[in-house]
Amino acid sequence: MKQFLGTISRFIDRRQALVYPAPAIIALFLIVVVPIGYNLYLAFTKWTIGLGDPRFIGVDNFIELFGDERVLNGVKVMVYFSGLSLSIELILGLLIALYFHRQFKGSEIVQAIYIFPFAATPVAVALIWRIMLNPEIGVMNYLLESIGLPGSLWVSSARTVIPALVLVDVWKWTPMITLIVLAGLKSLPHDPYEAARIDGANTLQIFWYITLPLIRPVLIAALMLRSLDNLKEFDIIYTITQGGPGIASETLYLYSYNVGFSFFKAGYGSALMVVVFLIVLVFNVVMNRMRINAQDI
Amino acid sequence: MQKKMTVVLVGVLLCLGLVSPVIAGDIDWMQFKGTEIRFLMNKHPFTSFIEPKVADFERMTGIKVTLEVFPEDQFRNKRMIELNAGGTVDGYMIMPGQAKLHYWKAGWLKPLDAFIADASLTEADWDVKDFFAGPMKGSSIEGKQIGIVINAEASLLSYRRDLFDRFKVKVPETMQELEQAVKFFTGKAVDGIKMVGITLRGKGAAATSQWVDFLYSFGGSWTTAQGKSNLDSPESIAAFKFYGDLLRNYGPQGGTMLHWAESTSIFMEGKAAMIFDANVFKSLYENPKESKVAGKVGYTTIPAGPAGKLPHVSNWSLAISGTSKPDRQKAAWLFVQWATNKENVLGALLAGVPAGRASAWSSAEYKSKDEHPDWTAGSLKSFEIGQPQWNPPVLNVPEIRDITGLVIVDAIEGKDVVQSAKKAAAVMNKKMEL
Numbered sequence: 189m190k191q192f193l194g195t196i197s198r199f200i201d202r203r204q205a206l207v208y209p210a211p212a213i214i215a216l217f218l219i220v221v222v223p224i225g226y227n228l229y230l231a232f233t234k235w236t237i238g239l240g241d242p243r244f245i246g247v248d249n250f251i252e253l254f255g256d257e258r259v260l261n262g263v264k265v266m267v268y269f270s271g272l273s274l275s276i277e278l279i280l281g282l283l284i285a286l287y288f289h290r291q292f293k294g295s296e297i298v299q300a301i302y303i304f305p306f307a308a309t310p311v312a313v314a315l316i317w318r319i320m321l322n323p324e325i326g327v328m329n330y331l332l333e334s335i336g337l338p339g340s341l342w343v344s345s346a347r348t349v350i351p352a353l354v355l356v357d358v359w360k361w362t363p364m365i366t367l368i369v370l371a372g373l374k375s376l377p378h379d380p381y382e383a384a385r386i387d388g389a390n391t392l393q394i395f396w397y398i399t400l401p402l403i404r405p406v407l408i409a410a411l412m413l414r415s416l417d418n419l420k421e422f423d424i425i426y427t428i429t430q431g432g433p434g435i436a437s438e439t440l441y442l443y444s445y446n447v448g449f450s451f452f453k454a455g456y457g458s459a460l461m462v463v464v465f466l467i468v469l470v471f472n473v474v475m476n477r478m479r480i481n482a483q484d485i
Numbered sequence: 486m487q488k489k490m491t492v493v494l495v496g497v498l499l500c501l502g503l504v505s506p507v508i509a510g511d512i513d514w515m516q517f518k519g520t521e522i523r524f525l526m527n528k529h530p531f532t533s534f535i536e537p538k539v540a541d542f543e544r545m546t547g548i549k550v551t552l553e554v555f556p557e558d559q560f561r562n563k564r565m566i567e568l569n570a571g572g573t574v575d576g577y578m579i580m581p582g583q584a585k586l587h588y589w590k591a592g593w594l595k596p597l598d599a600f601i602a603d604a605s606l607t608e609a610d611w612d613v614k615d616f617f618a619g620p621m622k623g624s625s626i627e628g629k630q631i632g633i634v635i636n637a638e639a640s641l642l643s644y645r646r647d648l649f650d651r652f653k654v655k656v657p658e659t660m661q662e663l664e665q666a667v668k669f670f671t672g673k674a675v676d677g678i679k680m681v682g683i684t685l686r687g688k689g690a691a692a693t694s695q696w697v698d699f700l701y702s703f704g705g706s707w708t709t710a711q712g713k714s715n716l717d718s719p720e721s722i723a724a725f726k727f728y729g730d731l732l733r734n735y736g737p738q739g740g741t742m743l744h745w746a747e748s749t750s751i752f753m754e755g756k757a758a759m760i761f762d763a764n765v766f767k768s769l770y771e772n773p774k775e776s777k778v779a780g781k782v783g784y785t786t787i788p789a790g791p792a793g794k795l796p797h798v799s800n801w802s803l804a805i806s807g808t809s810k811p812d813r814q815k816a817a818w819l820f821v822q823w824a825t826n827k828e829n830v831l832g833a834l835l836a837g838v839p840a841g842r843a844s845a846w847s848s849a850e851y852k853s854k855d856e857h858p859d860w861t862a863g864s865l866k867s868f869e870i871g872q873p874q875w876n877p878p879v880l881n882v883p884e885i886r887d888i889t890g891l892v893i894v895d896a897i898e899g900k901d902v903v904q905s906a907k908k909a910a911a912v913m914n915k916k917m918e919l
Contacts, residue, residue, distance in 0.1 A: 190519060204501070236880075236881070236918075237569055237589075238565065238568065238588070238590075238591035238593070239587070239590055239591055239880075240893065258800060261576060322739075322747075323738040323739045324737055324738060324739070324756070325750075325754070341738060341739050342739075343739075343742065344738065344739025344740075344741060344742040345741075346741075346898065394782050404862060412778060429742070431689075432688060432689060432740065432741060432742055432894070433689075433739075433741035433742055433894055433898070434689060434890075434891050434894035434895070434898075435891065446887070450883050450884075450887070451883050451884040452565070452587070452881070452883070453881075453884070
C-alpha cells in the first residue's frame with residue numbers, strides 16, 4: 189500500500205504540468221469541445237427533433253444553405269447591425285473615455301452612473317426598451333412629439349428596425365468600450381506627451397499622433413471583445429423583435445435558432461451555426477492580426 | 486341486526502381500503518392508489534382553474550399528481566425536450582392542430598380509445614358524446630383519440646357596442662360591411678381618442694391563426710387536393726390582400742409587430758372600434774381592472790366572405806404520453822377523465838374558459854349566470870360551423886406558418902402580394918414535410 193502511494197506521488201511529482209490542470213482541462217473538454225464537436229457532426233445530418241435519429245447526409249445542408257434566401261438576408265442584417273453598432277460604440281466609447289480621462293470633480297460618481305446600462309441584465313432592459321419603443325403607447329414617441337418632432341415607428345417598421353436596435357445596443361454596450369479604453373489611457377507613458385508639448389503640438393495633434401497610435405492595440409482588443417458578443421447578438425434582438433417585422437431584423441444567428449428550436453430542424457440549424465462560427469472566427473483572426481501589427485509599431 | 490352487520494362490514498372494508506370512501510359512481514377510483522404521475526401544463530385559464538382542485542382528486546384516488554406549469558413559449562420547448570429525452574412525463578396539454586402530427590409520429594401520444602371503452606376505467610356518466618364533434622375530431626389522428634378537449638377556441642369579431650349604437654353603424658355581416666364599418670371609425674375622434682377601425686394580429690407566424698379564418702372565408706386553402714401549396718391561388722391571395730389592407734389602412738401603427746397581447750391591449754385602451762381574435766380573450770376585455778371597454782363590447786361571428794362564414798375552431802386538450810409506463814398511463818387517464826368531467830368543465834366555463842362540452846353551455850347554471858349571451862351564441866355558432874384544421878396540414882407546422890407569416894407581413898406593408906405569395910408557395914413546396 190505504502191509502495192503504491194509512493195508510486196502515485198512520484199508520478200505526480202514528475203508530471204506536475206499534466207496532473208494539476210487535468211480537472212480544468214477535462215471540464216473544459218466536456219463543456220466546450222464535446223458540444224462543438226456534436227454540433228459539427230449534426231451539421232452533416234438531417235434530424236427533426238423527436239423523429240428518429242440523426243441521418244448522415246454529407247454536405248446537403250450546406251448546399252441547401254446557399255439556395256436559402258433567409259441565409260443571405262441573415263448575413264445582410266448581421267453586417268448592417270454589427271457594422272453600425274460596433275463603429276458607433278467604438279467612436280463614442282473612445283470619446284467618452286477621453287472625456288473621463290481628464291480628472292474633474294465628481295468624475296467617479298459620473299463614471300459609476302455611466303456603467304449602469306452595461307451592468308444591467310440584457311433581457312430585462314430589452315423588455316423595457318420594447319415597451320418604450322412601442323409606437324402607440326411607448327415613451328419614445330411621446331418625448332419626440334413633446335418637442336415637436338414627428339413620432340417614429342421604431343422597431344415596428346422594416347426601415348427603422350435596425351437603427352432602433354442599434355440605439356439599444358449602443359446605449360447598453362458603449363460603457364464597456366469606455367471602460368477598456370479608459371484603462372488603456374491610464375497606462376500610457378507620460379514622456380511622449382511632455383515631449384510633444386515642448387515641441388508645441390496642439391491638443392488635436394497630440395490626440396492624432398500620440399494617443400491614437402498608442403491606444404490602437406487597446407481599441408482593437410476592445411473591438412474584438414465586443415464583436416464576439418455583437419456578431420451573435422441574441423438577447424436584445426430576440427426580446428424586442430424576435431427578428432421582425434417579417435425577417436427585417438433576423439440575423440443569421442437568430443435564424444439558426446429559429447430553425448433549430450422553432451422548426452425543430454436540428455441538422456440544418458447546426459449547419460447554420462457552423463457558418464456563424466466561421467464568420468466570427470475569421471473576423472477575430474483578422475482583428476488579432478491587426479492588433480499584433482499595431483503593437484509592433 | 487342485519488343493518489348493524491352491514492355497517493360493520495362496510496367499516497371493515499373501508500379500513501382495508503377495498504371500498505372508496507368517496508361515492509363516485511361505477512368505477513374503482515382507488516385502483517391506482519400510490520401511483521405518482523406528472524403533467525406538464527401551459528399557463529392557461531384552465532390550468533388556473535384546475536390546479537387548486539387537484540388535492541380533491543388526490544384524496545379521491547390516492548394518486549399523487551404533480552402539475553408543472555410554464556408560460557406558453559417555454560412550455561412548448563420544455564415539453565418537446567422532455568419527451569425527446571424520454572423523461573418521466575405522464576401527460577401534458579397540447580394544441581393538437583399545432584403539434585399532433587409531429588408528436589404522433591414521434592410516438593409521444595397514447596391513443597385513448599381503449600381507455601374510453603373500458604368500463605372498469607371510465608365512468609358511464611363521463612359521456613364522450615357530450616364533447617363537441619369538431620374539436621374532438623381535431624384531437625384525433627388516423628381515427629384514434631389522442632387527447633380530450635379541455636377548451637374549445639374560435640375567433641370572434643368583438644366590437645364596441647356603445648359606439649355602434651351611438652353612430653348607428655350596422656354590425657358587419659359580410660366582408661364588405663366590415664370594410665365599410667372600419668372605414669367609418671378610422672380617424673374618428675371619440676371622447677378625445679383618435680380611433681382606428683380595427684386591430685388584428687400582424688406579427689408573421691402568430692397572425693396565421695387569425696388570418697386563416699379569412700383564408701377559408703375567401704375560399705382559399707393551405708394546400709391543393711394534390712397536396713401542393715395553395716398559398717398562391719387567387720382566393721388565398723385575395724385573403725392575404727384583404728387582411729393586409731385592413732390592418733394597414735384601418736389599423737394601428739406598426740401592424741407587423743402586433744401579437745395578441747399588443748392587439749388586445751389596443752382594443753382594451755379604447756383605441757379600436759373592433760378586434761378580431763380568439764373568444765377566450767373576452768375575460769380580458771370584460772375585466773374592469775384592466776380594460777377601459779368592459780361592459781361596452783358586443784360579439785359576433787366572422788363576417789361572411791365570398792365562400793361564406795368559415796371560422797376555424799381550435800382546442801387545448803389533455804394528452805397522455807406514449808412513452809410513459811402502462812400503469813401510470815392508466816392512472817393518468819383517471820386524472821384526464823376527472824379533469825374533463827361535466828362538473829369541472831362547467832366550473833371552468835363559469836370561470837371564462839370556453840367549454841368543449843355541450844352540457845356545460847346548456848346547463849341552467851351557466852344560462853342563469855351568462856352576462857354575454859351574444860358571446861355565447863357567437864362561440865357556439867363558430868364551434869358548429871368551424872373547421873378543425875386551422876394549421877397547414879403538414880408535419881413541420883411552425884416552419885410553414887413562418888413562411889406564410891412573411892406574406893402577411895408583406896401584405897400589411899403594402900408590397901406586391903401576388904409575387905410574395907408565389908414565392909412563399911414555392912418555398913412551402915420545397916420545405917413541406919408530410
